[in-house]
Amino acid sequence: MTLKKIAAVAATAALALTTAACGSGDSSGSGDSGATGGSNYVTLNGTEPQSLLIPSATNEVGGGRIIDMVFAGLVYYDQKGESHNEIAESIDANDDSTKFDIKLKKGLKFSDDTEVKADNFIKAWNDAGKLSNARLSGAFMEPIKGYSDKEDSELTGLKKVDNYHFTVELNQPTADFPLRLGYSAFAPLPDSAFDNDGKVTDEFGENPVGYGPYKMKEEGAWEHNVQATLVPNPNYEGDRKPQNDGLVYKFYTKMNAAYADVLADNLDVLDEVDESAFSTYEQDVAGRFFNEPVARSDSFAIPYIEHFQNDEEGQLRRQAISMAIDRDEITTKVFHKTRTPAKDFSAPVINGYTDKLKGNEVLEFNPEKAKELWQKADEISKFSGTLEIAYNADGGHQGWVDAVSNSIKNTLGINAQGKSYPDFKSLRTEITDRTIKTAFRTGWQADYPALSNFLTPIFKTNGSANDVDYSNPDFDKLLNEGDSSTSVDEANEHYQKAQEILMQDLPVIPTWYQNTVGAWSNNVDNVEFNWQGVPEAYKIVKK
Numbered sequence: 001m002t003l004k005k006i007a008a009v010a011a012t013a014a015l016a017l018t019t020a021a022c023g024s025g026d027s028s029g030s031g032d033s034g035a036t037g038g039s040n041y042v043t044l045n046g047t048e049p050q051s052l053l054i055p056s057a058t059n060e061v062g063g064g065r066i067i068d069m070v071f072a073g074l075v076y077y078d079q080k081g082e083s084h085n086e087i088a089e090s091i092d093a094n095d096d097s098t099k100f101d102i103k104l105k106k107g108l109k110f111s112d113d114t115e116v117k118a119d120n121f122i123k124a125w126n127d128a129g130k131l132s133n134a135r136l137s138g139a140f141m142e143p144i145k146g147y148s149d150k151e152d153s154e155l156t157g158l159k160k161v162d163n164y165h166f167t168v169e170l171n172q173p174t175a176d177f178p179l180r181l182g183y184s185a186f187a188p189l190p191d192s193a194f195d196n197d198g199k200v201t202d203e204f205g206e207n208p209v210g211y212g213p214y215k216m217k218e219e220g221a222w223e224h225n226v227q228a229t230l231v232p233n234p235n236y237e238g239d240r241k242p243q244n245d246g247l248v249y250k251f252y253t254k255m256n257a258a259y260a261d262v263l264a265d266n267l268d269v270l271d272e273v274d275e276s277a278f279s280t281y282e283q284d285v286a287g288r289f290f291n292e293p294v295a296r297s298d299s300f301a302i303p304y305i306e307h308f309q310n311d312e313e314g315q316l317r318r319q320a321i322s323m324a325i326d327r328d329e330i331t332t333k334v335f336h337k338t339r340t341p342a343k344d345f346s347a348p349v350i351n352g353y354t355d356k357l358k359g360n361e362v363l364e365f366n367p368e369k370a371k372e373l374w375q376k377a378d379e380i381s382k383f384s385g386t387l388e389i390a391y392n393a394d395g396g397h398q399g400w401v402d403a404v405s406n407s408i409k410n411t412l413g414i415n416a417q418g419k420s421y422p423d424f425k426s427l428r429t430e431i432t433d434r435t436i437k438t439a440f441r442t443g444w445q446a447d448y449p450a451l452s453n454f455l456t457p458i459f460k461t462n463g464s465a466n467d468v469d470y471s472n473p474d475f476d477k478l479l480n481e482g483d484s485s486t487s488v489d490e491a492n493e494h495y496q497k498a499q500e501i502l503m504q505d506l507p508v509i510p511t512w513y514q515n516t517v518g519a520w521s522n523n524v525d526n527v528e529f530n531w532q533g534v535p536e537a538y539k540i541v542k543k
Contacts, residue, residue, distance in 0.1 A: 039245055040542035041229070042524060044269045044535060045258045046249030047394075048225050050428050052205025054193075055184040056128030056135040059457075059465055060428060061445060064184065065249060066228050069537060071187040071210035072238060074102065074121075075178070081295070081449040081531035083179055086238050087116055087188070087211065089164075091181070096486060097173045104164040109235040110190040111215035118166040120188035122158045127200055128185055129155050136432075137185035139457065139464040143170045143177060143483065149462045172484040175491055176450045183447040213240040213538045214247060227251055242538045243526065253423070255396040265521040268542075269535050273517045275396045278336040285519045291338060294533035295347050295446040296514035297454065298339070300389055300404070301507065302439040303468050310470070310505060313380040318506035320373035321387070323366040324411035330403045331512050338517045342510035345454055345499050349531065352451035352492030359503035363510055367411045374412050386415040390440035392424040397441055404511070431467050442467060442508055445532050450488070451495045455479060459507055470507035 049063030055071055058064055074088035085091070089103040108116040127133060129141030131152050141147050145157030157169035170177065180186065188211070193204040207216050214230035222228045231246040250267065252258040255274040261267035263284060273281045273289070281289055302321075308314045327341035340348070342363055343355035377383070389405060391397040401418035408416040419438055421427040430436040444465075446453045457464045460479055461471040475498050482494030516533030523543055528536045 041246040041248045042244045042268050042537065042540045042542055043248045043250055043266075044537060045255075045267060045271060046228065046251050047424050048251050049222075050425050050432075051136070052202060053208045053222070054135070054200055054205045055187040055189075055210075056124070056137045056140075057205070058184065059136040060424075062251075062424065065534065065537075066222075066230070067184045067187075067208070067210075068212070068534075069214040069230055069247060070208055070212045070216065070233075071184055072212045072236070072240075073182050073184070073187045074104075075182040076238070076240065077182045077449065077531065079528060079530045079536055083182055083449075084239065086182075086240075088181075091178050093178070097175050097177065098170050100168045100170075100177065102166055102168065105237075106164050108211055108237060110209050110211045111233045111235055112190055112192055112209045113235065114190050114192070116188055116190075116211050117163045118160045119163075120190060121186075122155075122160060122166060123194065123198075124187065124189040125158060126155050127189070127194075127198075129153075133200075135185075137183075137457075137464050139460075139462060140180065140183065140185040143172070143174045145169045145171055147171075172480070173486055174483050175485055175488055176448075176452060176483075179450050180448045180453075185447075212236060213238065213242050217246065225251060240538045243541050244538075245542070247537050253394055255394065259519070262519050262521050265523050267521060268524045269518065269520045269527055269537075269540065271516065271518045271529070271533065271535055272396070273519055275334065275399050278334075278338060278517070281517065281519060288520050288522070288527075290518040290527075290529045291515050292529070293340070293347070293349055294514060294516045294529070295349050295449065295531055296443065296516070296533055297342065297345070297347050297510065298441070298443045298512050298514060299342070299345075299508040299510045300439050301442050301468050302509070303434075303436060305437055307377070307381060307383050310472075310507075313377045315505060316373045316377035316380075317383070318509060319362050320370045320377065320412060321408055322362050322506060322509045323364065323370035323373070324408045325404055325509075325511065326365040326407050327363070327512060328365065330400060330407070334399050334403050335512070338515045339512035340515075342512050345459075345502055345508075345510055346451055347446070347454070347513050350446070350449070350451050350454065351488065352495060354496060357496060357503060358500045362503055362506065370411050371413075374414075383414065386417060388417060388419040388438040390419045390421060390427060390430075390436060390438050392422075392427045392441075393420045394423045400511075401441065434469075440467075443514070445534075449531065451492050452479070452482060455495055455498060455502075456483075459502060468507050470505070472501060472505060475501045475505075 047062030050060050051057050072086050075083045076086040089105045092101045128135045128138045129147050144155045146155040159167045190209050193200050213236050215233040217229040217231050228249045232242040259274045262270045302308045331339040389401050391401045405416040478494050478498035482491040485491035520527045525541045
């Protein structure tokens with residue numbers, strides 16, 4: 001199946017985790033502006049990256065926004081989520097999608113003027129897949145022969161043919177593999193990224209070099225907890241040509257402050273209007289807002305702590321909590337219908353989405369059933385104490401967390417409340433380190449437009465975004481069967497059955513699907529949001 005055919009049947013849809021703002025800083029746009037020589041920078045809200053700016057080391061939105069502009073891959077996704085060649089000249093599959101023949105466009109150069117070659121992909125993918133490197137997105141290399149989650153190993157499925165040609169051999173048929181190649185984890189790295197021992201340096205992560213539409217402005221372009229400044233990359237020859245002089249991602253401590261800056265024309269583009277403005281934004285920024293469904297979903301997770309293990313008691317409690325949440329009321333009163341109650345673990349814009357999954361009644365508000373299930377769990381082991389839901393205070397989450405906590409408390413008669421963390425990074429650090437001992441908010445913004453992306457990274461054993469270390473062999477088996485299908489439609493049938501297992505186990509509790517509700521100032525034109533709910537930053541024109 002060719003890349004074009006796969007993209008056509010995959011339909012439009014979804015860096016993992018819903019954005020949250022942190023920090024703040026000035027962005028005057030003075031100084032070197034790169035290729036265009038101007039200083040008309042477009043300012044956008046952002047969040048301090050959780051880790052160094054290494055593509056495979058990033059699985060959250062703050063770093064992902066920057067990486068997606070600085071790096072480019074074999075393919076890119078357009079505004080609708082359709083895949084197009086970028087560095088790739090061609091990607092050809094064998095009959096059963098177990099081997100892919102990849103040829104590169106010749107003469108393309110990273111922003112450090114070195115040429116993009118096959119070795120840059122092979123070295124980058126091996127770095128991502130090496131277990132001891134602990135790359136957060138390293139599990140995306142799992143389909144490739146030689147990958148191991150038990151020990152360091154070489155990706156033996158990668159073979160160089162010549163400087164502009166390599167092949168990828170997979171462990172099993174994977175129909176949507178070409179669709180995945182636009183995700184940043186598959187970006188090539190220049191030779192300058194590696195030290196003499198073949199390790200990616202911290203210096204590179206602070207000031208990365210890629211073949212993307214933009215490059216870091218200069219040494220120190222990433223001002224931690226303040227902002228990151230990007231300028232056009234003169235070496236970029238792809239379709240995503242910058243229409244502005246540069247981008248400044250400003251890191252805010254409060255989303256309402258970012259919204260106020262948009263109203264005052266001090267911030268050009270905001271990708272998420274603060275919840276306090278949901279009832280007024282249509283009047284506040286008349287003609288300058290976006291409100292559409294995108295490939296995002298929200299949920300909260302409960303780690304496998306006492307009373308919430310993956311056993312009979314834990315399943316009963318998770319199901320009871322899910323059925324104690326009045327999603328219709330919360331999405332109406334808190335979100336003013338900018339969210340839609342969840343019916344599955346993906347998003348309605350994804351090919352393969354269905355609201356007819358067996359067992360999804362567990363996502364419906366049913367107070368009597370919730371009480372019954374909670375009582376059955378108490379008969380196994382009595383619960384006492386408080387159910388806390390952790391959230392980052394800089395992301396505009398307090399309103400819905402309080403509403404969900406009250407719904408649980410009023411239905412089940414237990415103590416439930418939010419637990420505030422000052423910023424997204426501090427919350428994610430505890431989640432990543434597995435030191436968090438409370439429930440916590442989660443969300444997913446898809447990496448590539450396929451149903452499997454809402455399942456494999458989050459729920460497969462050792463998945464790159466499996467925050468609660470969920471593991472179910474039956475679920476993994478269905479994922480593998482889906483991955484090895486020879487068509488996307490066949491694969492989706494397996495993925496849907498896999499979701500039915502999730503409905504029983506509830507490793508996370510789905511809450512709702514997101515609309516992206518964005519806004520922009522009077523200072524910019526041509527503002528568009530893509531299938532992920534992300535501004536098409538390179539298209540934005542400064543007035």
